[in-house]
Amino acid sequence: MKNLLYVLLFLLTFILGLDGQNIINGRVADASSEQPIDYATVMVLDKESKEMIQGVTTENLGKFSIEVNETNVYLEVSFLGYETITLNDITFNNGVANVGVVQLGMNATALDEVVVRAEKSSTEFKLDKRVFNVGQDLSSTGASALEVLNNVPSVNVNIEGAVSLRGSAGVQILINGKPSILTNEQGNALGTITADMIEKVEVITNPSAKYEAEGTAGIINIVLKKDEKKGVNGSISLNTGYPQNHSLGFSLNKRTEKLNLFTQLGVGYRVLPSDVRNINENLLTGRTIYSEGVEYRNENFYNLILGADYYFNPLNVMTISGSFAYEIEQQPSETNFQMTDAAGDLVKEWKREETTSAFNPKVQYELQYKRDFVDDEDHQLLFSAIGNYFGKTQSSEFTNTLISGADDFSDQRTRTQFNEGKYTFNLDYTKPFNEQWTLETGAQYIANDVSNDFEVSNCQDGNFVIEPGFTNVFNYYQNVLGVYGTGAFEGEKWGLKLGLRAENTDLRTVLENTNEENDQNFTNWFPTAHTSYKISERFSAQAGYSRRIFRPRLWDLNPFFNIRNNFNVRTGNPNLLPEFSDSYEVGAIYILDKASLNATAYYRYTTDVVERFVTFEDNVSTFKPFNIGTRKSTGLEFNFKYEAAKFLTFTGDANYFTFQREGQYQDVNFDFTADQWSSKLTSKLKFSKSLDFEVTGRYESEERTVQGTNSDNLWADLGMRYKIGKGRAVFNLSVRDVFASRVRETFTEQANFSVYSRQQRGRFVSLGFSYGFGKGEAMQYSGSRRH
Structure with a gap:
């Protein structure tokens, strides 16, 4: 590590000394x-x-x-x-x-054209990525980053907040091109990024070797805005909603000749109910467990971002920034249970109540240095060091109240003390030799250190006694060192980009109480290739290849037990292996006077696929991830934008693919072939310069899994916006899931058992007012978390 730092210091010193005449x-x-x-x-x-x-x-x-x-x-x-x-x-x-x-x-x-276009989101296509420029989409008003992602072509976010790309999980989400605690799946920090804070979203289905190889489905890079207008600028926003979602946001930016200071502050309170229903049926005995209830996650949240850019001269700038988020969670949930026998007669009925409190601090700090060169605006050196910390202190009490039948269960308590530290170092160098040839090279080092102390206690004779089988301390250490190089040629009509990345992964997991260890150390090579050809001013073609890896996430490895519903338990598997994927695609872009069309055909081959597998014992279903076989996906994706009139625009996308699963687990063969598709259509209507309306409809087809199916989904969002004072002040109204039709149902059908699960968030209504001062624009801030 010391030698690496010496090399970095030498490179910085050498390049800083290069100057013109x-x-x-x-x-x-x-x-x-x-x-x-x-x-x-x-x-x-x-x-x-x-x-x-x-x-x-x-x-x-x-x-x-x-x-x-x-x-x-x-x-x-x-x-x-x-x-x-x-x-x-x-x-x-x-x-x-x-x-x-x-x-x-x-x-x-020209100025008039700019004013009109600034209102709309748009997609542009580059050699190895698609860029979704985030406009002022009305249905995203008061929305979180996850809901913005749901408007991005190729991307879907399910009701639980899981992100997929072209129907596949294993997506690497970056913030400003780098890993971030805000994308950490343990928390809901993506909910602290709101639509007004996002400049663009880059969808990279076949990433070049410059990017970390993590994520078999590809990379989603969220690029945040940073207001750098001269003087003092800012905005303030107030939002309210139903179910309760109240927030106050404030941003401030001051720019001088050498220094740019920026800050954002958000505070609020939100209530997130979820209707949940489960049915566990033992097909051998006929015994069935029915459970139904409402689960809540109520939060007070506080978010603060501070940062400064210092310009040593026009070629050298250093950025220091930090963010702090703190959440206080309460989860007052209640579930009603019924047990019936083979004849359908009621055997027992009871109620399970949960009282959970949690405190979640999140901290991120970053030092970034950027050096530009006089020979070319794209000739640059970028070094960054990022530190992240996420903590959770949580305690839960589960009380069972018997309504009828025999009492053979006990009350329970759980305690969690979770701490994660993640440190990322990047060095990237880009050298254009001329307008056609460009070289990129660099290195990345990521160190991740996690400890999760989890304890379950059962009430026995009035005293709580620790349950050893559900209690452990899980330690997780993962270090990844990557180096890469890419070369690109981009002529007037034809472009080619080739790259190679090498990554070494050192992973160690330890279960302290049971003295179980799992050590993995492996080095992999990840080649990439991209090409494009401009057939005419209106028509272009693209093709690409990349090899990717999906390392099991922390919660896939962590063998904790979620016992909110103690008949439907989720746990992790510390022995999981990584997935590897080879991805190929070819596409075409056609630009018309009032429309743009894009079609892409793709093929992806994935090995050691991670699947959540359900085991069943005593009517208790346990969901645990395993590596099960291979998956071959072949699909076609279509995106379009059509300006029907000056006041009416349509955008949409559709994705259809077939996949072949081959695998075996516990002597059971899981070979099958199925298909899946999704679509999205958005219409924007401009009644006047001040009043806009927007509606979005989405559909996701049924999905077959190794043990059953996930239901299809059809839902709609709408929004309205009214501007006053030349856009300085804005009133917003948005309704997400207008018809409360977004329901997630899973069916697991096996020879000796069946499991049914249903979850629904329901309709969310948001009303907001925002005002921009100085040269700032109305911000439309909200702390809305994932849905």
Whole structure:
């Protein structure tokens, strides 16, 4: 580790010393108001070849400084909504050229177009990814990141908050291109990221070697906004909803010439009920357990983000940021049970009540250094160090009240003390040799350290006695070291990107109480290839290949027992092996005057597939993950956007695939072939400049599993927005699951037992008001968590 740090320090020192020979200085301002224009684009071009040599954006007060080797050059200065200015007479005096103030005149037509487009979400296609630019989608008002993801083509989020890509789990979710505690499945921190905070979502079904190889289905990268307008800017938002969902959000940003300070604050309270029904039937004895109730998760939450960017000069910037989230959970749940015999007669009836309290602190801190180079705007070095901590202190009491029949059960208590630390170090270097050839290389090191102390106690003669079979301390240590290199060629019509990544995984799990250990150490190679061809201005084709890994997640490995319903228990398996997947795809993009179409055919082959397998004993169903065989998926995906009129736009996507499962577990063969499909359609209606309406419908077909099926789903969301004060203030109304039709049902059918489970969240209504001050925009903040 020490040697690695020395190498990183050497690289940083070496690259910081690289500088050009000639400097061009100047300032860009508005021609009419003479106010400086920040972030204008200034390009240096060769007078003979007309090719770009270097490009920068203006800093605070519209200033720019460009270092170049050449002197026979000219400048092009541009900014969105302004006319482009060309400066042909550039004279150097002792290596310095001062061009003075460059004044840009307004381009009214271009500016109008920008205002209209800023309202809508849109998708753009790049060599190895699709980028979903998040607009002001009305049905996402007051929504969390998980609900924003549900609007992204190819992505589905089920009622329990599980994310899938093209119908497959094993998705790696990143924040700003890096792993984050906010994507940790132990908590609900993705609920602290809201629609207003997201700039874009990158869907990478075949990631290049630059990205961590984790996630057999691919990568979803959530890119957050960072307001850097000059001066003091911010917004404040107030939301309320039913079931209870009340929050207050505040953001503030101050930008000076050298320093950019930003902060976000959110506080609130939310109630999340869930209607749950389960039926466990023993087909040999005829005995059946019925359970039905309402499970609650009520939370007070507090979120704080602080950060600062410091610009040493136009080429060097350092960012220090931190976030803190704290949740206080209460889970007052109640479940009614009935036991019947083979004849259907009632044997016993009772009620199980749960009282759970939990305190969840989440902390993340990051140091990032970015070095740009004068020869090309994409030539850069990026180093980041990220630390994450997530903790949970939870206690639960389960009280059973007999209604009829014999009393043969006891009250129970559980105690959880969970701590996780995760540390990520990245070094990425990008070098464009010219407009066509680019090299990327880098390294990543991730260290994950987890301890989960879990205890179950049963009441015996008025005293609570620890249940050894359900009590243990689980320790989890995983270190992953990865190095990569990619080379890319991108011509006018044809592009090619090849890469190779190597990762070493060192994994150790320990069950302290029973002295069980599982050590795994393996090194894998992950090749990638991507190509694209521009057939015409309107029609392009793409193809890609990647090899991926899905390392079992913490809760897949952690053998804790969830006994909220002690007849439907979930646990982990510390002996799980990773999945490996080879993914191939080919697609085409067609752009029309008022529509854009994209179709992609894909094939994915996965080994050692992780499946939750149900075992059944004494009417107790236990869900535990195992590696069961292989899966071959072949599918076709279709996305479109159509502007029917200036006031009406449709977007949609559909995904159909067949899959073949081959596997065996406990001498039972699970070979079968099935298919699955999903679709999504959104219509946006603009009544006036101030009033918008949006409705989204979604459908997910039935899914076959190794032991049964998951039901299909059809539901709709809608939203309305009204702006006042030129958009400074915004009123929002959104209704998610309008018809309360989103129900998750699972059926497990085996020779000697059957298990049925049903869960429904119900309709959620949100009403919000937000106001932006300074140069800020209305924020529409809400702390809505996953649904």
